[in-house]
Amino acid sequence: MGKKTVYDKLVDWFDVRLGFTKTPLKPIPDFALNPIYWLGLLMALTFGMQGATGMFMLLYYVPTPAEAYSSTTYIINSVPLGQLVETLHLYTAYAMILLAFLHLIRNYFGSAHKENRILMWLAGIILGVTVLSFGVTGYLLPWTVISKSATDVAIGFVNFFPAAIANLAKFVLVGSGSDIAEVTNFLHIHTIILPAVLLVFLALKIYMYEVHGPAYVSAFGKPKKGKIYPWFPKIFLYAVILFSVYIAILVAVSALVPLVIPPAFSPETAGQYVVQPDWYLIWVYQILKVQAFEGPEAVYAIAALGIFMVLLFLLPFYDRSKRRKLSQRPVFATIGAILVVEFVTLTVWGYLTPGQVIPNLQAVLVLGGSTVVTIIVMWILYRLRRKVPTAVLSTPESKVPATPAPETPKTIAEDESKPTRMRDKIELANQSMLSGFTAIFVFFLITASASLASLVNLIPSFWEAAPFAFLSAAVFAGSLYAMCRMLRGYVLAYEKRRGIT
Amino acid sequence: MSQYGKGPGFIAILLLILIIVIAVTMWSLDLIAQQRTFAFLLSAELIAFSMLVYLYYGETPKETSRRWLFSGAIALAVVILLGVAVIPGVTTTSTSPNVNITLYEGAISSSLYGFGYSSNNIVSPGPTLTFKVGDIVNLTVTDVGKLPHNWAIVSANQTSAPVEFNAQIRSPSSPLQHGESGSVVFTVTKTGNFYYICQVEGHVDLGMWGKVVVNS
Numbered sequence: 001m002g003k004k005t006v007y008d009k010l011v012d013w014f015d016v017r018l019g020f021t022k023t024p025l026k027p028i029p030d031f032a033l034n035p036i037y038w039l040g041l042l043m044a045l046t047f048g049m050q051g052a053t054g055m056f057m058l059l060y061y062v063p064t065p066a067e068a069y070s071s072t073t074y075i076i077n078s079v080p081l082g083q084l085v086e087t088l089h090l091y092t093a094y095a096m097i098l099l100a101f102l103h104l105i106r107n108y109f110g111s112a113h114k115e116n117r118i119l120m121w122l123a124g125i126i127l128g129v130t131v132l133s134f135g136v137t138g139y140l141l142p143w144t145v146i147s148k149s150a151t152d153v154a155i156g157f158v159n160f161f162p163a164a165i166a167n168l169a170k171f172v173l174v175g176s177g178s179d180i181a182e183v184t185n186f187l188h189i190h191t192i193i194l195p196a197v198l199l200v201f202l203a204l205k206i207y208m209y210e211v212h213g214p215a216y217v218s219a220f221g222k223p224k225k226g227k228i229y230p231w232f233p234k235i236f237l238y239a240v241i242l243f244s245v246y247i248a249i250l251v252a253v254s255a256l257v258p259l260v261i262p263p264a265f266s267p268e269t270a271g272q273y274v275v276q277p278d279w280y281l282i283w284v285y286q287i288l289k290v291q292a293f294e295g296p297e298a299v300y301a302i303a304a305l306g307i308f309m310v311l312l313f314l315l316p317f318y319d320r321s322k323r324r325k326l327s328q329r330p331v332f333a334t335i336g337a338i339l340v341v342e343f344v345t346l347t348v349w350g351y352l353t354p355g356q357v358i359p360n361l362q363a364v365l366v367l368g369g370s371t372v373v374t375i376i377v378m379w380i381l382y383r384l385r386r387k388v389p390t391a392v393l394s395t396p397e398s399k400v401p402a403t404p405a406p407e408t409p410k411t412i413a414e415d416e417s418k419p420t421r422m423r424d425k426i427e428l429a430n431q432s433m434l435s436g437f438t439a440i441f442v443f444f445l446i447t448a449s450a451s452l453a454s455l456v457n458l459i460p461s462f463w464e465a466a467p468f469a470f471l472s473a474a475v476f477a478g479s480l481y482a483m484c485r486m487l488r489g490y491v492l493a494y495e496k497r498r499g500i501t
Numbered sequence: 502m503s504q505y506g507k508g509p510g511f512i513a514i515l516l517l518i519l520i521i522v523i524a525v526t527m528w529s530l531d532l533i534a535q536q537r538t539f540a541f542l543l544s545a546e547l548i549a550f551s552m553l554v555y556l557y558y559g560e561t562p563k564e565t566s567r568r569w570l571f572s573g574a575i576a577l578a579v580v581i582l583l584g585v586a587v588i589p590g591v592t593t594t595s596t597s598p599n600v601n602i603t604l605y606e607g608a609i610s611s612s613l614y615g616f617g618y619s620s621n622n623i624v625s626p627g628p629t630l631t632f633k634v635g636d637i638v639n640l641t642v643t644d645v646g647k648l649p650h651n652w653a654i655v656s657a658n659q660t661s662a663p664v665e666f667n668a669q670i671r672s673p674s675s676p677l678q679h680g681e682s683g684s685v686v687f688t689v690t691k692t693g694n695f696y697y698i699c700q701v702e703g704h705v706d707l708g709m710w711g712k713v714v715v716n717s
Contacts, residue, residue, distance in 0.1 A: 010513060062674055066661065070653075070672040070700070073664060077685055078671060080532035084540045145663070237558045240512065241551045248547035252580055255540030255587070264663035269656070 025210065025231040032214040033229075033238055039103040040209070043131075044202060045243055046096040049250075050134075053089040054191065061141070063187045065179040068143035069264035076259070084251075087259040092250055093135060097280045100131045101343075108315070108336050110217030111324035117212060118316040123205045125313045130198045132280065137190035139278055143183065148265035149275045151186075157288070160299040216324075274355040282350035283343050289356065290363040318439045327382075331440055334378040341374045342367060361468050368471070441486055448479035511557050519550045534686075541584030548577050598639035598686055600632065606699060606709065607646030614699070614709045620645040627711030630697065634717055636689045642670050643682035650699040651676040652683075654713055658696045660705050665695050673700045692717050 004012075014020065031037075060079055062071040075082040103124070107113060113121035140151040158169045173189075175181035229235055263269065277285050284305060287293065293301040319332055326333050349366065455472040462469050523546055530539045552573040559565035604627070605620045616627025620643070632638060642652040653669040655662035660673075668687040671677055676699075692715045699709035 007511070007513075062672075067672060067674055070664065070669060071674065073667055073669050074672045074675070077667060077669060078533065078683065081536050081539065082533075084536045234558070237512070237554055241554050241558060244547045244551040244554070248544040248551070248576075248580075251540050251547070252544035252583070255537045255544070256583065258537065261667075263665070266661070266663045269663060 020232055026213050027228045027230045028214065028235045029216075030227045030229065031216060033235075035242060036106060036217070037214050038239075038242055039099050039106060040205070041239070042242070042246055043096055043099045043103065044206070045246070046092050046099065047198065047202070049092045049247070050089065050096065051195070053085045053092065056085050057089060058191065061187075063141070063183045065143065065183060065265075068141060068183055072142040072261065076261070083258055084254055087254040087257075088250060090259055091254050093138060094279075095250060096131055097135055100128045101280075104128060105336070105340060106217065107215070109326055109333065110215060111329070112215035112217065113316040113319070114322065114324065117208075117215060120205060120208045120212070121316050122313065123201045123208070125309075127198060127201050127205065129309070130194055130201070134190060134194050134198075135278060135280055137186045137194065140183065140186045141190065142261055143265050144262040145265045145270055145273050146262045146276060149270050149273065150277045151182075153275050154277070157298055157302060160296050160302070276350075276354055279347060279351075283346035286346040286350035286353075286358070289350075289353075290358045291360045292363075294357060318442075330378070330382050334375060335443075337378050338371050338374045341370050345370045361465070364468060364471060441483060444479045444482045444486070448476055448483065451475035451479065512554060515550060515553050519546060522546050535588060537587040538584045541580050541587065545577055545580045545584065548573055548580065552577070598637040600636050600638045602630065602638065602640045604640065604642045604652070605645045606642060606650050606652065607644065608648070609708075612707065614646065614648075614650075614704060614707045616697075616709070616711050625708030625710075627697070627709075629712040629714060631714045631716070632689045634689055634692055634715060637686065638668070638689065639684060639686050640668070640670075641682055641684040642677065644677040644679055647679055648701075648704075649676035649678050650701055650704065650709070652685075652697060653700050654687075654695050654697045655700075656695060658698065658705060658710050660698070660700055660702060662696070662698075666690060668697075669700075673702065676701055689715055691715065 035042075057075060060071055060075045060082070062068060072086070076086050077083075079085075107121065107124065136151070136154070139147045141147075155170065155173055158166050158173070160166075161169070170177065173182075173185060175185050262273070276282070287301050287305070288298055290301070319329075321329070323329055345366065451472045455469060455476060458465050458469040458472065523543060526539060526542050526546070530536075530542075532539060552570060555569065555573070556565060604616050604618065605623060606614070606616050606627075607620070607623055608614050609623055609625060613625050615623045615625030617623035618628060623645070640652075644650050651669070651671040651673055654665045656665055666687045666689055668685055670683040670685050677683055695713040695715065697711050697713055698705050
């Protein structure tokens with residue numbers, strides 16, 4: 001130790017001034033040395049890349065309807081590295097949105113939204129919406145025939161809202177409503193407002209991460225030796241490797257498939273092209289294309305999407321059981337699986353049927369069919385699992401290594417092997433029923449009301465739309481039955497519990 | 502062994518080397534025509550960098566997996582090969598033009614502007630350009646007039662018409678100045694009658710246009 005090498009001196013010099021070997025950055029347990037635990041930080045890195053490439057483009061981009069497109073093609077054709085940077089900006093945006101979806105899915109299925117992480121989930125959903133808004137506002141800026149038309153269609157949906165909301169939303173989005181106001185506003189939202197929002201919530205989220213550390217997700221294997229590494233140098237080196245490989249992949253893909261932009265927007269040619277949003281919003285657009293939501297009826301679809309977003313935002317407030325293992329959360333796992341399957345179905349379907357109106361019956365069959373198939377598959381999976389003894393009904397992991405300590409992985413291992421007593425099992429079954437009760441009940445309530453509404457709607461033309469009407473009736477009856485069963489079970493369980501204690 | 506274990510010093514030096522190598526790559530390539538090659542080489546440099554960091558990452562030799570190093574080496578080779586393959590002229594990829602055209606643009610009189618194949622034979626309307634679908638055209642335009650001009654293929658004989666085939670040299674906001682020239686490589690993708698114009702406001706009305714005919 002006595003000899004100090006040149007490297008030591010160099011590191012010392014920085015360490016004295018920055019203190020990075022003794023920084024408060026959280027030590028990381030070994031299970032987190034897995035890219036699946038790094039999705040969030042990769043997104044932060046992606047945001048940095050977006051900032052860098054975006055600023056480069058901002059040097060050349062002219063935000064006027066006449067020159068937005070020509071300045072974009074100028075960047076691609078005539079600026080050194082312009083094509084690469086423009087392509088990289090698009091592909092890193094795609095990567096960021098994809099990472100956002102993966103991050104959401106991982107945290108949903110890994111229960112990283114419970115207990116002390118509630119605020120992290122809320123901040124995460126806000127960040128996710130911000131990232132999607134980045135995509136929407138950035139989509140317009142090149143002023144291509146497809147992006148401009150798609151944006152105008154999207155803004156048109158605002159008109160279906162009550163006048164007060166519609167006017168305010170329009171004022172924020174397009175100002176006076178002229179093309180020049182639209183492109184300028186979108187540029188300012190894209191380059192000033194959204195980055196500001198994102199930075200604030202990103203800082204909050206990183207702070208909360210430093211407080212809580214990585215959320216242990218049991219689905220990705222057991223914790224290893226339970227070792228904990230200081231962030232420097234091991235974790236730092238890991239990040240350096242991960243980041244450089246990630247950037248290398250993005251750059252290579254950008255070079256392999258350079259961006260080809262559609263023709264410029266002009267009112268005369270706009271009619272010849274099919275209006276389509278980018279892939280990450282195809283699912284929304286596909287819902288709006290359903291016959292039932294054509295014209296002013298679109299407001300119902302938009303309201304439903306809004307409610308869905310609010311429900312997603314408030315997830316930690318109704319998914320309150322302390323269990324984190326997927327095998328112990330069949331209901332939420334099934335709901336999550338249905339959402340993922342529907343997202344993929346709608347996206348693929350949207351690409352297969354560009355610009356077509358989807359008949360109601362077809363929509364019900366495709367979406368309902370994929371939902372039913374998912375439920376059946378999940379049910380079979382959980383039935384298969386149940387045969388493994390103590391896999392489902394082991395005691396809940398009350399102590400998950402939120403603040404990782406060397407002994408926590410051991411407790412998990414013990415929990416799994418510990419035989420559970422009959423009384424505990426009953427107690428647990430009651431708990432599980434009560435914790436998920438409200439959510440499931442509300443789900444059936446919404447289904448029942450929606451199907452009843454559609455049934456009443458269909459009464460005048462009952463026989464013309466017979467399959468749809470019968471389906472509504474069946475869904476209504478089914479939900480009603482399920483609600484009755486749930487209430488009965490709830491009362492029984494309640495009485496039983498009072499009898500025990 | 503250094504007091505801080507393996508790493509920080511090596512990382513600093515590796516990072517320095519990486520920056521120098523990237524700078525040299527940028528210096529030695531034409532960053533408009535060969536930017537795809539640059540991108541592949543940048544990717545290769547990042548992979549090589551991460552492999553070197555990985556060598557210092559493991560605390561024990563066991564932790565440094567040969568499988569990862571092997572995959573890294575393969576990725577490196579693939580990316581470098583791709584980088585060489587996309588250099589124009591190395592392989593017959595779609596980036597090598599088969600039609601070369603040189604145009605001059607400028608004034609005939611103070612109220613009539615036009616295009617021509619040579620600087621002393623400028624006419625209005627300019628000479629008609631004829632292409633086939635699939636042609637890859639390398640077109641160079643030199644501004645021999647006193648005013649700034651640009652050049653673009655558009656769908657109609659108007660300043661506001663949309664650009665076709667991404668065939669555009671500079672823009673009305675930053676046009677070619679007197680004596681300057683610019684070039685563009687574009688692929689002709691559809692048949693029809695188009696126009697090439699100078700997009701600077703008002704110049705079409707002063708005669709700065711010519712026809713583009715694309716046959717199948």
